[in-house]
Amino acid sequence: MPVYSIKINGESHSVEADPDTPLLWVLRDHLNLVGTKFGCGMGQCGACTIHLDGSATRSCLLKVSMVDTMEITTIEGLSKDGTHPVQLAWKEIDVPQCGYCQAGQIMSASAFLAQNSNPSKTDIRDAMSGNLCRCASYNRIEKAIETAASKMS
Amino acid sequence: MESNNKLVFSRRSFIRTSALAGGGVLIGFNLFQACKPEAKPPVDISQLNFNDFNAFIKIADNGMVTIFSPNPEIGQGVKTSMPMLIAEELDVPWDHVHVVQGALDTKNFTRQVAGGSQSIRQGWEPLRQTGATARQMLVNAAANKWGVDPKDCSTKEGYVFNSSGDKLGYGELVKEASVLEVPEEVSLKKPENFTIIGQDVPNVDLDKIITGQPLFGLDYKEDGMWVASVLRAPSFGLVLDGYDDTEAKKVNGVEQIIEFKNRIAVLAKDTWTAMKAKSLLKANWKEDTTLESTEYHDEKLLNLLNGKEFNTMRSDGDVEKAFAQADQIVERVYESPFLPHNCMEPMNFFADVTDQKVRLVGPIQTPEGTARQVATLLERDVEDVSVEMTRMGGGFGRRLYGDFAQEAALISNLTKKPVKVVYTREDDMTAGIYRPAIKYKSAASIKDGEITGYHLKEASVNSNMYGLIPNFFPAGAIENYRVDVAKYNSNITTGAWRAPYTNFLSFAEQSFFDELAEILNKDSIQMRLDLLEKVKGTEDERIQYSPERLQNVIKEAVAKSGYGNAAEGVYQGFSAYYCHNTHVAEVADVVMENDVPIVKKVTCIVDCGIVVNPLGAKNQVEGGVIDGIGHAMYGNFIFSDGAPKDKNFDTYHLIRINETPVVETHFIQNDYAPTGLGEPTLPPAGAAVANAIKAATGKRLYKQPFVNELKVKAPLG
Numbered sequence: 001m002p003v004y005s006i007k008i009n010g011e012s013h014s015v016e017a018d019p020d021t022p023l024l025w026v027l028r029d030h031l032n033l034v035g036t037k038f039g040c041g042m043g044q045c046g047a048c049t050i051h052l053d054g055s056a057t058r059s060c061l062l063k064v065s066m067v068d069t070m071e072i073t074t075i076e077g078l079s080k081d082g083t084h085p086v087q088l089a090w091k092e093i094d095v096p097q098c099g100y101c102q103a104g105q106i107m108s109a110s111a112f113l114a115q116n117s118n119p120s121k122t123d124i125r126d127a128m129s130g131n132l133c134r135c136a137s138y139n140r141i142e143k144a145i146e147t148a149a150s151k152m153s
Numbered sequence: 154m155e156s157n158n159k160l161v162f163s164r165r166s167f168i169r170t171s172a173l174a175g176g177g178v179l180i181g182f183n184l185f186q187a188c189k190p191e192a193k194p195p196v197d198i199s200q201l202n203f204n205d206f207n208a209f210i211k212i213a214d215n216g217m218v219t220i221f222s223p224n225p226e227i228g229q230g231v232k233t234s235m236p237m238l239i240a241e242e243l244d245v246p247w248d249h250v251h252v253v254q255g256a257l258d259t260k261n262f263t264r265q266v267a268g269g270s271q272s273i274r275q276g277w278e279p280l281r282q283t284g285a286t287a288r289q290m291l292v293n294a295a296a297n298k299w300g301v302d303p304k305d306c307s308t309k310e311g312y313v314f315n316s317s318g319d320k321l322g323y324g325e326l327v328k329e330a331s332v333l334e335v336p337e338e339v340s341l342k343k344p345e346n347f348t349i350i351g352q353d354v355p356n357v358d359l360d361k362i363i364t365g366q367p368l369f370g371l372d373y374k375e376d377g378m379w380v381a382s383v384l385r386a387p388s389f390g391l392v393l394d395g396y397d398d399t400e401a402k403k404v405n406g407v408e409q410i411i412e413f414k415n416r417i418a419v420l421a422k423d424t425w426t427a428m429k430a431k432s433l434l435k436a437n438w439k440e441d442t443t444l445e446s447t448e449y450h451d452e453k454l455l456n457l458l459n460g461k462e463f464n465t466m467r468s469d470g471d472v473e474k475a476f477a478q479a480d481q482i483v484e485r486v487y488e489s490p491f492l493p494h495n496c497m498e499p500m501n502f503f504a505d506v507t508d509q510k511v512r513l514v515g516p517i518q519t520p521e522g523t524a525r526q527v528a529t530l531l532e533r534d535v536e537d538v539s540v541e542m543t544r545m546g547g548g549f550g551r552r553l554y555g556d557f558a559q560e561a562a563l564i565s566n567l568t569k570k571p572v573k574v575v576y577t578r579e580d581d582m583t584a585g586i587y588r589p590a591i592k593y594k595s596a597a598s599i600k601d602g603e604i605t606g607y608h609l610k611e612a613s614v615n616s617n618m619y620g621l622i623p624n625f626f627p628a629g630a631i632e633n634y635r636v637d638v639a640k641y642n643s644n645i646t647t648g649a650w651r652a653p654y655t656n657f658l659s660f661a662e663q664s665f666f667d668e669l670a671e672i673l674n675k676d677s678i679q680m681r682l683d684l685l686e687k688v689k690g691t692e693d694e695r696i697q698y699s700p701e702r703l704q705n706v707i708k709e710a711v712a713k714s715g716y717g718n719a720a721e722g723v724y725q726g727f728s729a730y731y732c733h734n735t736h737v738a739e740v741a742d743v744v745m746e747n748d749v750p751i752v753k754k755v756t757c758i759v760d761c762g763i764v765v766n767p768l769g770a771k772n773q774v775e776g777g778v779i780d781g782i783g784h785a786m787y788g789n790f791i792f793s794d795g796a797p798k799d800k801n802f803d804t805y806h807l808i809r810i811n812e813t814p815v816v817e818t819h820f821i822q823n824d825y826a827p828t829g830l831g832e833p834t835l836p837p838a839g840a841a842v843a844n845a846i847k848a849a850t851g852k853r854l855y856k857q858p859f860v861n862e863l864k865v866k867a868p869l870g
């Protein structure tokens with residue numbers, strides 16, 4: 001099996017895996033970074049969202065052989081101690097119910113705010129429409145992103 | 154007013170204390186044992202080991218309090234709110250309290266029963282008594298030290314005070330308290346003296362959730378574990394008739410492939426390898442029982458509704474006579490599809506079956522029942538089986554069933570390997586235990602402009618409404634009243650889905666009353682209030698709801714939403730419902746954009762008694778309302794040849810953030826004992842939206858999902 005050198009949260013990792021292995025399962029099963037969640041396996045729910053060179057990307061659709069030297073950030077590496085403004089806003093608003101989708105929500109929201117620091121409500125709703133929350137904590141996700149945006153600008 | 158100010162309890166049999174070697178005191182109690190309504194104290198408390206308790210309070214000698222709870226958390230917030238009840242009566246500041254999930258500690262947690270939407274209602278008194286008992290022991294210890302009567306002592310924020318103004322911290326008293334007798338009688342605080350209950354307390358697992366720490370079943374792993382992906386029959390009604398695993402075996406990392414109970418399991422070194430190899434299996438299936446379709450179910454259920462074979466669940470007065478003498482009979486049929494649960498965390502479970510023991514780990518709401526089922530399945534003593542609970546990525550009823558845990562146990566038993574079974578989303582959606590498809594026929598007899606009779610018929614797949622439901626509104630409000638049920642037995646597996654039965658019955662009923670008011674030319678709010686007025690003072694003990702409390706949420710919803718005085722272009726729909734011991738009224742605001750109705754806002758009034766944690770409670774209300782709207786609007790689960798048409802989120806529509814209204818929540822302030830919140834705001838949402846869409850478009854909706862009847866692909870928000 002081929003060996004890939006991939007850079008995650010600033011550290012290099014050597015991974016032996018079949019070329020078609022999705023990055024999601026490399027993270028979860030090979031590297032023990034289980035904050036990135038499996039929800040649908042086809043890029044429809046957003047639970048597996050990571051940053052690839054800063055852009056929100058569905059890691060279930062990304063083969064390990066496609067990652068190359070790109071910078072990967074997972075929820076574990078978004079901040080050292082959970083103090084990214086989006087994580088702090090998630091705490092302030094008390095967003096989660098079951099919590100399973102929230103890492104993916106936070107990764108989508110943080111990549112979005114990095115590109116649009118002063119979003120309208122419509123911008124937020126459009127940007128987050130790829131992330132499902134089965135507990136429907138949507139009102140709070142919207143509020144937390146507004147809170148984070150106001151603190152980041 | 155219900156009594157929630159009883160001052161004296163004798164519950165010491167549920168509690169035992171012990172000094173800790175490293176300092177501090179450990180108080181053991183049976184969390185769910187104490188909460189069960191039929192709970193009986195163990196015969197001889199002195200014979201119990203600490204292992205016989207399932208929850209503990211540790212008070213360290215620095216005064217910090219740790220509450221160890223085996224509490225299953227499915228997202229309803231009880232891991233936060235239940236310890237709040239203990240801390241309130243213990244009288245410690247919440248920031249001195251640390252809550253630890255004890256589920257992975259098999260040594261200390263041997264008895265576990267999952268909560269449900271009854272957790273807070275049933276835990277309300279026993280959990281406070283536990284905290285009060287610990288508090289009283291600390292007071293007694295301080296009184297001994299000071300040589301004063303405990304009655305002259307008081308507590309506040311982790312300190313005991315005496316009448317001379319001396320104070321001692323709890324940490325200074327734990328050693329002495331641990332050797333005292335457990336008091337037989339303790340007093341509980343009056344609601345006006347609460348300092349923690351009623352405050353906004355964030356989710357205790359927040360930090361772990363937002364930083365991606367392992368919490369869930371899917372995150373669980375141990376050395377030597379194999380991942381199993383299971384191929385199940387693609388249709389209900391098919392059985393396995395041979396298979397070819399040549400290609401699957403060629404996948405690097407596949408350990409073993411086995412057949413069991415009409416299924417094939419692929420064991421591999423990791424999840425992706427197992428799933429990939431499973432997709433390469435070539436299985437033959439043959440028809441064993443009928444391959445059913447949605448059209449087939451529609452026909453069966455309509456035939457039942459129009460037939461004569463019913464079980465009568467409740468019958469008051471003489472419905473037949475009322476209908477025979479009526480000026481007019483109004484009859485409507487309401488229809489709903491099957492629904493999958495679609496927990497965001499797909500079903501999964503770990504099992505390690507050895508000659509010595511059966512070890513199960515994973516997300517499950519019913520660990521005791523699952524342990525018993527697995528013991529039966531493997532022909533083992535139930536004492537050999539341990540179940541450890543992880544946090545659950547959603548439940549909605551699906552994780553009441555231990556079918557996935559049984560699968561893991563069977564595979565581990567056959568292979569003698571530690572195995573974690575992981576479902577793909579397609580597995581999860583197609584091997585479900587669904588909300589059954591149900592149809593209701595609601596009929597009312599009208600005489601001289603009044604409703605004289607009400608006849609509800611239910612036709613459902615596999616099971617019918619539970620016995621309390623016929624005693625909900627309008628039971629007691631209409632003199633001639635009957636509820637009849639019938640069912641069709643299908644090979645499609647069905648079970649509980651968030652707010653079972655009421656999740657759709659509420660839509661039928663509250664749409665029907667809205668239409669009745671229109672036909673009778675009455676104000677729909679006043680008609681509801683008048684009907685409820687007739688229930689007041691009833692001596693019928695079967696009636697479940699309080700007419701006063703239901704009237705109250707209705708009036709409050711009108712006031713808070715401005716119902717009847719909406720702005721131009723805003724169309725409102727009303728709904729009020731009682732279930733799970735909680736009274737709720739909702740008003741949906743709909744606007745038309747490009748001829749498509751858009752739900753902009755829902756005002757939700759909730760009477761759940763004392764609100765233990767408003768921050769968490771509002772989250773439940775918002776989620777319940779949006780979940781109710783999402784499934785009423787979009788939930789379309791069609792069967793064809795025994796198989797679900799939709800298998801993943803590319804075609805199956807779950808509500809998304811850009812389709813979501815703002816939910817404005819108001820709680821009725823009162824001193825009633827608290828009731829559940831996980832479910833009761835979901836049922837009224839469908840009718841509130843349907844009635845608003847009627848106001849906006851003139852079209853009545855009788856069938857879910859609404860998107861099909863509205864002939865629009867997706868009315869986006």
